[in-house]
Amino acid sequence: MTATLVGSGLTARFGGREVFADLDIGVDAGSVTGVVGHSGSGKTTLLRILAGLTEPAAGRVEQRGVERRPGTIGLLAQHPRGVANPRWTLRRAVAEPATIARRNCDVEQIAARVGLDPALLDRFPAQVSDGQLQRACVGRLLVQAPRFVLCDEPTAMLDPVSARAVIGLLQELVDDGAGMVLVSHQRRLVDARCRDVVDLDVR
Template identity: 90%
Template sequence: MTATLLGHGLTARFGSREVFTGVDVSVDAGSVLGIVGQSGSGKTTLLRILAGLTAPAAGTVEQRGVELRPGTIGLIAQHPRLVTNPRWTLRRIVAEPATIARRNCDIEAVAGRVGLDPALLDRFPSQVSDGQLQRACVGRLLVQAPRFVLCDEPTAMLDPLSARAVIGLLQALVDDGAGMVLVSHQRRLVDARCRDVVDLDVR
């Protein structure tokens, strides 16, 4: 059975304001689903619901064909500095999933895969660029090996060269069999990368 992340009839509200209603989402392993919409349309909220970080006002989320375990879903945030511990070195950030699982991992090899200079691994987030820190976050995903990757504007804070590199690294995860949800305001990027698109502006 193909691993699939499904959302049925998802609805989100903030107080009395309904952000979106009745949204259906389906992403298979090895495919990319895009989510687009204007600011305030609920893109990040929908991603958080799929990740299990926010409860929907209505609807359900399920995973089919996947053994339920911690780390099934991985996240890449728009602002890498907001989701990394500033007191941790990049080495510790990349190694976090292996540390939690109590298994060994060749962090230098992972750094090489994501184009991160191993000499940077013992630096702290404040000592590297946004692009380098985002590469470390992608490296952490490689160590985690999630079945689904949820990306919230992953290139918004990056220069064009770093943005292309990060998108290429994320695509490599898909090529290795992960399913991906890509949130972006860049319709051209979504159209180029995604098989299916959920447009929150038309609801």
């Protein structure tokens, strides 16, 4: 059976306002599903529901064809400062998935892959730029190697050259069999990378 992340009949509400309702979404291993919509349409909320960080008002999320375990789902946030532990160095943040799994991790090699100067690894989030912090978050994702990757505007903090490099790295995860949900305001990117697209504006 193909590993699949499925959200069925998902409904989200904030302050009595319905953000989206009866939404179905799915992503198979080795494929990319895009999510587009205007600001406030619920794109980030949808990712948080799929990640298990927010409970939907209705509906359910299932992982099919895969053993559910810690680290199965990886989330790459649009604003890395909102998720980074300010008391951890970048080195510790990148290596944490390997530490939890009790396996070795060459953090310097991972930093080189994501274009992060290894000299920055012993700095804290407040001591690096948003783009450098986002690169560290991508490195952490590579170490985690999740079955499903949820990306919320993953290139928003990056310059065009860095953005292309990060998209290439995320594609490597897909090529290795991960399923990806990609939220982006760049419709060209979504159309080029995604097999299926969920448009929250037309529901």
